[in-house]
Amino acid sequence: MFKKLPGDEAQRLVSTTPDTAVVFRPAVVRTPALLTLLVFIWRTVAGLGRLLWRHPIASAVVAVPGVIWTLYGWPYGLGVVALLVAVPAVWGLVDRGSFRRLVGWRLLAFWRLVWVYRRHWQPVMVVSGLARHLDGRDCLPRLVKVTCTSWADLVEVRMLTGQAVTDWADRTEHLAHGFGAASCRVTVTRAGRLLLTFPRSDPLAVPMSAVPISAAASVGPVEIGRCEDGTPWRLRVHGTHVLVAGATGSGKGSIIWSTVRGLLPAVQAGLVEVWALDPKLMELSFGRDLFGDRYAAEPAACAELLEAAVKVMQERAGRFAGVRRNHIPTADDPFVLVVVDEVAFLTAYQPDKGLRLRISAALATLTTQGRAVGVGVLAALQDPRKDVLSIRNLFPDKIALRLDESEQVDMVLGDGARDRGALADLISPRPEQGAGVAYVRLETSPDPIRVRAAYVSDDDIRDMVAVFGADTLPLPEVA
Template identity: 35%
Template sequence: MAEACNLVTVHRVTGVINVPRIIRIRSHSPSTETVYVRLLLGQTPKLWEEAADALAVALKAERVGVERVRPQVIALIVQRSEPFTQVIIPPDLPGDADAASLGRVYLGETEHGTDWNAPLLGQHWLVGGATGSGKNSVTWMALRACAPLIRDGLVRVHVINPKGTELNALKPVSYRYAENDADIVELMGSFWETMQGRKRVLAEQGRRTFEMSRETPLDLLIIDELGAVTGYGDRSLTRGVQAVLPLILSQSRALGGSVIGALQEPTKDVIPQRDLFSLRVCLRATSAGHVDMVLGEDMRRRGALADEIPNVPASAGIGFVVKQRSRTPMRVRAAYCDDSDIAELVRVAGWPHTELTTAVAG
């Protein structure tokens, strides 16, 4: 296999062929295994990344990802079949605020059969994917984790919903909600003013870190279609949003502000602040270039083949994230929230102070 993929070396004097040595093999699930390989002198992980497609053919696998483990050792993540063949059911909503943890929000499962968790407090999330890829599954899971905190006034939800469709259900539990252009700009400006006010409060109290409380709640900004407000929307809308969004993304994490942005067509014009999102998820994409635009440079080459996910309803919620330590793509699937799950979320989160709720747009 290594010879067929040009991953061997030949001694220039003796002509002896040197073959990389397999150290061990771990099987994480019936569909995925990890092969640890010791590189030959002169080889680099990049050389193996460039041979990933050839390795997949040689191993009769769906996909091969390459992960750097330590000097001279790499791991081949071999996906032999689709690991996600069933819809993932979301767990029960936390019963009270004490049971809710925003440090490890459950989102779904990984290709290794483990839970897919991500921190929300002090983080920004970017979710990219084509129409029907299941982008809002990630948003709904975050909101389910926040439900009792929203109810108790510890989390305030600010919703920008330019499409005016699926996130309509959040109107009853939104602190602020906007659909049309002028109101979206107003909401963004108001969110930034809230962050500025929070900065002054922390300074007056001599505190350097944010602590979630009823006096200083977590302000969660949800933007359902980022492209509609940053790239190809009305120019006045684009200018208004671009004036404050970079400030919000760069400064609000330490002030109790988190952003979840979803988009369908990732381009430089649409997500110029991509690197300010700490968690980036790429679900099914329509272009190979979209993968790197969401996840980062060379992520597709390393195995994040989001553009090859089938365009069928059964693949909704399947995509890739990047492991923070190894910078290696990992296949994941978000849990699916149906209408009853969303209704339960709204019922549990029911904002207790309706007079404070501002539906900016009807």
């Protein structure tokens, strides 16, 4: 038996019959046809107004031929259509760069907005859990704007009130697969607004040859590769410390040698000194003539070289105290870059406890006090665990090459880096695809940047030694 009760009475229902089904029939409100028609007309007019306001050029391209066709006949309308097709075609052939920047990417953005994002917005938001169901309706984050670049779609989103950035960062894989992209990165633009980056292609898939050596002597930032957006990757080494972490074969040597290569004109001018520690005797030894007597391989020699750098730092600090706060490279006080390849061998795997303590103390001193007086550290290692390198948080700028585990990404780049799109554990292990590809997290920004370091071959290093060898470099004796 079925009982039909109003909704308010269903709350006070007391039934002793277990098999009695309660059917709730909501009240039906009949809307006058005139009001429905007025609402429909208003929505149509408002939609057309928004279309004209947001896309005036596209609307004019569609409307003008139709108006001319109506007023002057089909030959004139067809001529306008042919003109609208011919002018962009000729423009694209003559100056493809400006055509893409002013027209092409905007048309692509409009197409992607309509066919990809707006079409799939509601199901992706609901399935990924970013939408909310309140008062009988779905509340969706607002899709504000889509912008296309040569390699990615930039989607601006307004979050729901009460949502947090972590709600989106935890669902980057859902968003990427939902919109047919390989990955997704979340960036905060302002309060309540996010920028979602969906790559359409990979500009870093092809290895990059060594960057030509500049004729100008500069302490940086040093161009060592290319960023994902196509701009040069310039690494700042003066006034900071840099930690490079990556598995075997991930391309740590590319970053080290590209940095040294970019600093060679300044080294020759006497504005920079590169001190090299090479405990593996494999990477930096190939070009040791570039470093002269600033090269060390044995653990004892590495400890002495680090302690010599500490003495230089302390001597400068004593002279600079009360006089200056920032270091300006000069021939008398050049910038000193201490390059340490496989620092974990010196700080964790060194069997001599005395040497291990001396090296750890010297590195800690340099990374805490060195950058203000012009002494920087560029350290590379394979294992980023805390017990391997306890001072990793003293490096303001960090670079994560290919890593073995997802947990290691946050160890290197800091908490939440992987949720923001730093998928260093997913970089291809194939050298031609993944060697030198990395994610960079700078001191000034928590958002990781995807980059690829240029490959410096053995022949490039030989040429560097031939031109900038120790015989041509003004390297004073170690104090």
